[in-house]
Amino acid sequence: MRKMALVGDRQWVPLVTGGEVRRLDLDYAATAPCALQVRDAVDEILPWYGSVHRGDGFPSAVCTELQEACRESVRAFTGARPDDTVIFTRNTTDSLNLLAHALPEDCEVFGFATEHHANLLPWDRRTVHRLPVPDSPAHALELLDAALASAARAAGRGGGARLVTLAGASNVTGEVWPVAELAGVARRFGARTAVDAAQLAPHRPLDMAGWDVDYVAFSGHKLYAPYGAGALVGRPDWLDAAPPYLAGGGATRQVDLPAVDWAPSPQRHEAGSPNFLGNYALATACELLHAPLRSGLVVQEQRLAALLERELARIPGLTVHRMWDARHPKVGTVTFSVRGVASGLLSAALSAEHGIAVRTGRFCAHPLVKHLLGEGHADGAALRASIGAGITEQDISDFAWALARLVERGPAWSYRRDGARFVPDPDPRPMPALSHGARVQLRAAERRAEAPLAPVGAACGG
Structure with a gap:
């Protein structure tokens, strides 16, 4: 290569x-x-830079079309399902905080003590089950199985939503986690899985559908696109049911005070003028790496x-x-x-x-x-x-x-x-x-x- x-x-x-x-x-x-190709792509689009979803000028039309095309590039790169939503964020930390904000009120969170703080701290206002550092990948599966089984017994026939959060690869040791296997354990107990892919995405193919994970978060600045953009990709139902991550223009369909009709995701959580150049850079990097990561x-x-x-x-x-x-x-x-x-x-x-x-x-x-x-x-x-x-x-x-x-x-x-x-x-x-x-x-x-x-x-x- x-x-x-x-x-x-x-x-x-x-x-x-x-x-x-x-x-x-x-x-x-x-x-x-x-990446030089990312910088060149941003330089090429700069003369056409205009407001997204907010203008009638031709540059605005160009950027609006490209903004939505960028979502499809991210979707393909992550191996997402057709109905998964793609929300542009600032970085992985922003993405995981957005997901934490959107969890159902009764959601229990399960995570290992091995995580980056971005995937360790945002969940603390929920019931969090902290799992110790596993001795092996097999031990990680055992720990998660036991924790989910214990929570299921405690809840009896009731119980609310559950989310398992894990890194795709450790930012400390580089070790790749058994994502698909852990997601399988979560699924047996009706839990969803969120993957912090900040370290995995630049080095390995992502396959949300194949792994049967529900959410993936990653950052452009680790993916050769340091223009201040990241993404949260995943199932839209929790995101559509949650209040907006930020309240402002672009997140609404109608405002008739005091009533507000909020838009569905992704717009629901993307208030304000988007970082179009960052999103374009991120999508360019995804396209650039999509084939090489598979070869x-x-x-x-x-x-x-x-x-x-x-x-x-x-x-x-x-x-x-x-x-x-x-x-x-x-x-x-x-x-x-x-x-x-x-x-x-x-x-x-x-x-x-x-x-x-x-x-x-x-x-x-x-x-x-x-x-x-x-x-x-x-x-x-x-x-x-x-x-x-x-x-x-x-x-x-x-x-x-x-x-x-x-x-x-x-x-x-x-x-x-x-x-x-x-x-x-x-x-x-x-x-x-x-x-x-x-x-x-x-x-x-x-x-x-x-x-x-x-x-x-x-x-x-x-």
Whole structure:
């Protein structure tokens, strides 16, 4: 499969030690680079940009038609059923909060403690059954079966709606969850299933109908379309019965105060002028990846992910953290720590001295990271390297070499610790000359000099 062209693929970044290197982005699990085809598609439509569903001008007609066509691209990408609704949102977090808002009042929610906070926190105003970290995929099925059976016994012949929420792939370990099997367990007890597909969608085909899941949420910024759009796809009945997620123009059919006749979904939950360019970018990415995800991309990423783990295994004192057996399928995300070395220091030095971006912290999955690291871990943080389209074998070799060098010799620059984060001290790297470059330079200097840095795990991003 030919390499996907990415914006910034040849971007050079400054080093604290002087000079520049081509940047190496290994933080795809947080935010993937923009696909060149996505950027070009947005640039192409910009001259035709107009109001959606609200204007008589020709650009408005063009954008209105394309807005609805974008829904069909998302529907095809997710493998949704013909009657599933497609609601455009800001991101996965927004999508899952929308779904939580739309649940029936008596709905019980079942979820594992392994989830990203976006799929852990929105349900708390409901009755939530928190399941522990499973030892294996089979154990996950057993835990869910037991929890649903217990809830069914407690309810007797009564009981309300039930929803099982789970990740398609872990944003911490990359391990792929047995979605279809868990959905089958849920179905036996009359429960619906919602899948946080933020990490799965860029790496594996989605098949809502085949898996028999009811809802899928995902984000454009992890799908090579960082234009502020995401989607919630799923059965319309709960969404049509719920009050609007936002109240405003476009969500109504008729307003005759005090009475309001709300539109059905998707418009019911899309009040205000839509992020048309973001939706168009998301749909373009879905079309771009739809065929490759069903051909060479999966095989290519599996090969590179295996190479990444082999290279990391050679570094003394390094532990790769996983929930399950090493043979279990996973996307290209690896979380690890190095004995006796602060994860934040390694992350800062990789960036400042080698131009390599990884992620450090608890990845907005604090319960899971705590479980993986154990109680005795020095700083409660880990490192995460994540790959996607555009990454090569040479990139992985370069990363492994830089990491091994830092582990063996330590950083070549000095760093100061502020809270749980590390920053170069001093940091001579100039900010890029952008249209507001002087302002950016000034604010960056002010932040370095005055602002306290966030505690570990606060800026988690996926």
